[in-house]
Amino acid sequence: MTMNLGRFITSHAQEFPAKSAITVGDCSLTYPELELRTTGLAGGFAGLGLGRGDVVAAVLENCVEMPELFFACAKAGTVLAPMVTRRVDDEIDALVAKCGARVLVVGPDHRDRVAAMRAAGMLAGIATVVEIGPPPTADGVLAYEDLVASGAGVPLPVGVGDDDPVILFSTGGTTGLPKLGVHTHATVLQNHYAFQWNIGFRPQDVCLHPMPPYHASILVTTLTHMIVGASTIVTPKFDPTEFLSIIDRERVSYVFLMPPVLFNWLVDAGIDDYDLSSITKLFVPGGNFFNRDVVAKYLPDTELFYLYSQTENTTTCLLRGKDIFERRQSVGRLDARLEWRLVDDEDRDVPPDTPGELLLRGASVIPEYFADPEETARAWRGGWFHTGDMLRRDPDGYFYFEGRGKEVIKTGGENVYAVRVESVLVEHPAVREVAVVGAHDEKWGERVCACVVPAEGAAVDPSELIAFCRGKLAGFEIPKTYHLIDALPVNPVGKILKRELTARIDGGELGQVGAA
Template identity: 30%
Template sequence: MYLTQSLHRAVRQSPDIPFTAYRARTYTARETYDAVSRIAGGLIGLGVRKDDRVGLLSLNTDRFCQAALATAWADAAIVPLNTRWSVAEHAYALDDADVSVLFLDDAFLPMASALRERTPGLRTIVHCGDQPTPEGLVPLAELLAAEPVEDVHRQGDAMAGVFYTGGTTGVSKGVMLGHRQLFVTALGTLLHTRLPRGGTSILAAPAFHLAGFAFWIVGMMADMTTVPVAMFDPAGVLRTIEEHRAKQTLLVPAMIDAIVSHPDAGSYDLSSLELLAYGASPISETLLTRARAAFPSAQFLQVYGMTELSPSTTLLLDEDHDDPVLRRSVGRAAPYARVRIVDEKGTEVPPGTIGEIVAAGDHVMLGYWKKPAETQEAVRDGWMHTGDVGYMDERGYVYIVDRLKDMIVSGGENVYSTEVENVVAKHPAVAQVAVIGLPDAKWGERVHAMVVLVPGATLTAEELQAFCKQEIAGYKCPRSVESVAQFPMSAAGKVLKRELRAASGAA
């Protein structure tokens, strides 16, 4: 399996069915095939050669999809860039990955000059938007006018792309993923779940992030029309689901919360949605209950993993969500994955014992780009060490209790922030919560809760402690609480705890 294979199948079996639908623009499979083969020819004309890296800085659009397919068609690898990064962060990734050609859409045209200045190896910027092309950039129309070329059918362990991590714990690393890794997860997910076939798939999660990118692949394999949403906004997603009678979408919990909290959510017809996949960060039981009520026709699928795992390694199926215990887990190992819980020596621990979650299988990354030492540290004897702390029950369900770096040691006791967050999130005054450890003269670290309150609500540390003591031990309860307007978030929807700690002087 490989990235362009679904397009080849579609053009043979249903050439006139829409392949993408973006705003007022629709491309059939036949039209997409033609555009991709010409863009690939244009890339070759610009000097792109086998195994070169081609950058892609774009919102979710049909052009993003075409550029990604064309890059593989031309025997190169893509480097999707985080749309929330600064110029300096983009320049770092472009330089690190030795990118010589970059696709740039309208939203990022103001960065073009600065990117050129800060990335000496960047020869060509291809403007793939709808605005007039600025001087010095190559219009996409020029590539579309090139002679079409034959697909090289790049596949197997040939690198599909370098996907830079979200940087929640520090400097981003480039994760090398091959076509095999991406399609092992996509095919395994399709086979193991009751995913819909045909119809439309809403690409609402950012496509530069591997969760969104992988979900796009799943949609193509299921013969679905991809409907990209350029930038997330709750009303826009609700409207798109209704207008396109969408069958599936993938969202992170922060997006789900924004959608179900929208004052007009109940006025949209969401009955077409058959699947709502979610992941990237924990979801509270309260939010899950609200989401299932808002999308009563949809099955829910939680995926857990990371970019290095292409990106999923466990799946929590819809029927698992009916069990109040199981829905606190992240599911069981996907068909293509082996999952273990190990101690600090790498030895597997008994069921119910807390340790690090590790995974092995054909979905494990090829490695970190230009970082052999980091690769060797992360992948040991074929096992990817996730850095997540959790345990596995007797039936193989995995429960995450924290990130290794987010564990709090208070008074000599290990406190897992996720466990505390799950309890705090149940308080009626709390809309969102993040728990971190702050330096404390008496306890070493104290448990500190940062909360976004429900409008009009108030909450004291004493009130929160009394509430939490009903469910968890006293040493785990927050000793201090801080109300904030919003949390710093990564583009993947994860709270950036390192920024919270830095703001509190605890980094």
């Protein structure tokens, strides 16, 4: 038996005939409306000549059409490839070509951009552009609503599911063209099971998140909520006041915030003026959960969760409950569905409490990178997926993230893992946020630098921070220079741009306020 993810929408349409499935801004769809529209859209893809395994690319921001496209592709056996809209035109052009898409769906924010790209000779493989929003004005461009209407009653393929690809996610690499991770019906469902088992959603939940549609987190936000039959609200952009208003007005029961600093923005926006008592669960992925005490202060009755994961496997480790406060450095326990190893540079297992690269194997891990046999072979060598992340595991079975293997700071022959240093510094009351990076040093090769965003009204004294680190970090791990910054630079999905910080330090733009 094959499991096609589109079946969940069909089932929920029958069970919940009046329930809201997805709301983005002023647009909202019930489950019956979503069932009708996704079936029509799937038939529309067939009418365009798309068959099983063909790719539909999308350039859009948060909108109700994103989950429509996903479940329509699931029903049709086609594959959705959402583009990271913050990338430059050349990169989008190359990624669309790499995935072999013949149809491109464009949101209203990017219609002029895509038209200009095509006029410049880009997107040459695209046979049909489908525009969301007002009727198209350009020749040869199809209106999205016309495509939905055209597929009514068109027979859909049978037997689609399990190992069929359903969505491609960019890996978010910082150099070169990103890889495209292939998630299948089975890997999406297995990641849903892992998340559902650990968190426990119910159809009556109202879920809120601000994540962009091209980030893999939608596998544990929008899609997980809709697979279980809950109602999902997605904010087009993150506006703290609007976010708080939605929680109050819609009685939101589950909130997903990435990165953790967004909660500080809610505090700054006047969190005490809103009723947040409906929130039963708050989930924070990515980065160090540095502000957990602040969250607990404002949400004392809310269950807190922290997630460590990859694009290739969206539910890897979870930390929850009292462990959030008692295991402050940990990323939690590994999901029981996964096999794991921690290995050295030669893929030999390392002893307990020793950093090693995390290797994974399991039904939730993607099987390959799209059209990239060399990277697939490198990442899956020896039958294990090599995450590129350095972790260690204590005797109690808790994992600790030490950093990306390629981001280790090498100073005087010693390896320093930035996350370990950050997790200590952020506990100091004068530190609101911190990023630790390596900068060029004539004597040591690299020196450890701390870029600090001060807590409100606090004065950062490097000598205090150095004293605070002693006994908690080895001498070579303690940052040598300290740099004040108003805000840490982040990319569109909230990851800190550490290379930018290193460049600003090396270039003298980010001066130091103290040194060890």
